[in-house]
Amino acid sequence: MxxxxxxxxxxxxxxxxxxxxxxxxxxxxxxxxxxxxxxxxxxxxxxxxxxxxxxxxxxxxxxxxxxxxxxxxxxxxxxxxxxxxxxxxxxxxxxxxxxxxxxxxxxxxxxxxxxxxxxxxxxxxxxxxxxxxxxxxxxxxxxxxxxxxxxxxxxxxxxxxxxxxxxxDMPWEDPQQAHGFTRSGPVYAKPRVLPHAVDLERAAAVLNAGRKVAILIGAGARNASDEVIEVAERLGAGVAKALLGKDVLPDDLPFVTGAIGLLGTKPSSDMMERCDTLLMIGTGFPWAEFLPADGQARAVQIDIAPEMLGLRYPVEVNLHGDAGETLRALLPLLQRQEDRGWQDHIAAGMETWRERLKGRALASASPVNPQRVVYEMSPRLPTNAIVTSDSGSCANWYARDWQVKQGQRGSLSGGLASMGAAVPYAIAAKFAHPNNPVIALVGDGAMQMNNMAELITIQKYWQQWADPRLIVCVFNNEDLNEVTWEQRVMEGNPRFPTTQSLPDVPYARFAELLGLVGIFVDDPEQIGSAWDRALSADRPVVLEVKTDPDVAPLPPHLTLDQAKSFLSSMAKGDRGAARVVADTARQILGGLRERF
Missing domain, CATH: 3.40.50.970 (Thiamin diphosphate (ThDP)-binding fold, Pyr/PP domains)
Incomplete structure (x- = not known):
């Protein structure tokens, strides 16, 4: 033929x-x-x-x-x-x-x-x-x-x-050995990309001179986690994680401050405000306002993509190289910082922050606090779990309340921040790692946009997977919640129901129609047992939680202008203003006191 x-x-x-x-x-x-x-x-x-x-x-x-x-x-x-x-x-x-x-x-x-x-x-x-x-x-x-x-x-x-x-549909013809043809081959191996020794020495000099070193890692540091830990230990540094680098290091390391930026933690924000030296590794973190002020910190950056070097902060030494290779070459040049005061301060701040997270997650809401959904999930996940998140307010809880363990993986649409990626990400993760349980955290807006249809894809293929556990956790708050809060805090406008209100769809019942497991929760005391049931199911699960849209996905620090905008939106007659003010303004004003 x-x-x-x-x-x-x-x-x-x-x-x-x-x-x-x-x-x-x-x-x-x-x-x-x-x-x-x-x-x-x-x-x-x-x-x-x-x-x-x-x-x-x-x-x-x-x-x-x-x-x-x-x-x-x-x-x-x-x-x-x-x-x-x-x-x-x-x-x-x-x-x-x-x-x-x-x-x-x-x-x-x-x-x-x-x-x-x-x-x-x-x-x-x-x-x-x-x-x-x-x-x-x-x-x-x-x-x-x-x-x-x-x-x-x-x-x-x-x-x-x-x-x-x-x-x-044409018959295949190999290219001829003649003018007007070219003959190629299917071979490629990535090279070892390593900076010159003189640049490594310059970088080491900057880092060794620092007394309050902050490290920021992204997805580009994923294959260099051991080296990042060793650098942090040697320099007495704290490590913040850009969103795509959330799974690079476990959150139980005392010097890891968690996520940074609008979805980040207060210790990450504080560390960047007070550091005198910054080391960025494999990250294109976009929000430069969360990095040190110009002139505050000397900086070194490592990245395999040269176009990302020096893009977010005025860096003194740029190192074009693979993160692991570069850190292994850099480590022998780094001196141990004997004063552990800076790192101890960071660890103490994280202990305080974890208590604050717990308080926020367990705070009363109507009916369920969305933070509690992920707070209850986090300790129950096995060490081989994979977590995906959609864009929107659920990404805040993914970033802050999921405490990553060694061996766990997670990702989401980072630079594009597209809605609708959580369930397809989870499906691909399941095909790539059929022995691992996979959890997708999804807002109801993304479910209605395109993720509900992909439940049919899950139904079509799930019996092929060695471990059938794929849990789609839907935050059903009948609101396009991230944008609602942006309207309030960024624009000073009240919630606009015409653009923000969503139909109340029975997601768990839809799953049952497909032959999957559907679990519906509207009682905060049932969240833990619902996760236990979902994680022990013999097939994929849609866990639908009726969450409170008036729990704010606040940044770690609010500016005075943002606080004024929020209070202005309340004065203009926002829905549930009294309860929103009571539950949220307390956090806003508390954050302002700490900041100013």
Whole structure:
């Protein structure tokens, strides 16, 4: 049988180590689907996971890359199927993970004819992709695959390959050894990236001179956790975590201050305000207002991506290199800080902060305090659990109330902060690690936007997983809560029900209709037992909790302007103003007293 171009394409993906594709079918990509079918169940096969929407496929590919360190792959037909991929691909671009998107296209013979579903996809994907090309002939496809996957892997970025329908079904022809052809290979190994010795010495001099050293880590420090701990111990430093670096170090280390920024902790904020030296490792943390003031701290930054160096703070020494390699080379140059006063102060601050978190989580609410949902979850999770979160107010509780243990993993849409990523992230985590329990923390807005449909994907595949536990925890407060609080605190406007109110949907009952377990809780005293039941279930669970929308996802410190804006929104007649003022203004005014 003559090998088709689509057969070669699938074979080439396999030679690059691709083992799973998340996607949705369509006639524009039928040639590739046929090739996948011809090798299904063989050693040369690639697993195809059928999602409910192409955007979810791209989110899953991004999550696959995050939770495995491998290339994530998604697939769609042309036209609207391809454009649906964009949001998930921007998530990969923003968080610097390697993803390949495969998109169908109208036949090459009708390109430029305003044909059905014919779009100029190379232009559409030009901003999101480090490499995007549309194949014009079978002989071109070999080097497009090899170059595209090499670029995505090397740059931790996005490659998009567009395959016209007729090209997929043409007989495969190897490129000739002749002028006008090029012959490529599917080989790539990442290099050892290490700064020069003189730059390491300059960085060590800055760090050794510090007496109040703060370390900020992101996802780029994930494979250097032991080295980060050793550096912190040697310098007597505290370590704050950007949101994507939440799972890099466990939270029970006394010098770890937890998350930083709007979703962060007070000890992280305090440490940045008082440090005299800053070491940033593998982070693109965006909110520079939470970093030290200009001139306050000398700074060193380590990052594998040179474009991220010196981007958030005026850094004295930039070290372009892999975090682990660079820290291992730097450690012999670092002197032990004998005075442990700074680190002891940080540890004491964390003890106080944990008590405050407990008080906030156990505070009364109507009906359930959303902080308590994650507070009760955290100690119950096994050490191999994976947690995902959506964007919105639930990300605050993910950032603050989930206390990461050694061995646990977690992630969310970081730089893009897109709604709708938690459930597809959880599904991809489950396929990547079928023996691990996975928990998705989701607001009701994201569930209604697109995550409810992916419960059908869970129902379709869950019996394949060695450990069937996948828990989707829905915070049902009938409110687009993060934006509501931004309206109050940032704009000084009362809640706008027209834009903020959501329908009350029976999420747990919907799960039961699918043959999953549904658990509904509206009593705070039942939260713990609900988590116990969910974690012992023999199949995936939707845990729906009726939470209070008037529990504020406050930043660690409010500015005076933000406090004024909040009180202004109350004066303008915000819903439940008396209760909001009683429960929230106390925290705001208390935070202002501590800050000013």
């Amino acid at each position: 003559t090998q088709l171009t689509s057969d070669f394409f699938v074979e080439r993906l396999k030679s690059w180590g691709v083992s799973r594709i998340y996607g949705y079918p369509g006639d524009g990509i039928n040639g590739v689907l046929g090739a996948l079918q011809r090798v299904e169940g063989t050693q040369a096969g690639i697993e195809f996971i059928q999602v409910r929407h192409e955007e979810m496929a791209a989110f899953m590919a991004t999550a696959h890359a995050k939770f495995t360190g491998e290339l994530g792959v998604c697939l769609a037909t042309g036209g609207p199927g391809a454009t649906h991929l964009l949001t998930g691909l921007y998530d990969a671009k923003s968080d610097h993970v390697p993803v390949l998107a495969i998109a169908g296209q109208a036949e090459a013979t009708v390109r430029g004819a305003s044909y059905q579903q014919e779009l100029n996809l190379d232009r559409i994907f030009a901003d999101v992709a480090d490499f995007v090309q549309e194949a014009a002939t079978p002989a071109q496809l070999r080097h497009l695959v090899d170059r595209g996957l090499r670029i995505a892997t090397a740059k931790n970025g996005v490659t998009v390959l567009v395959l016209p329908k007729d090209i997929q």
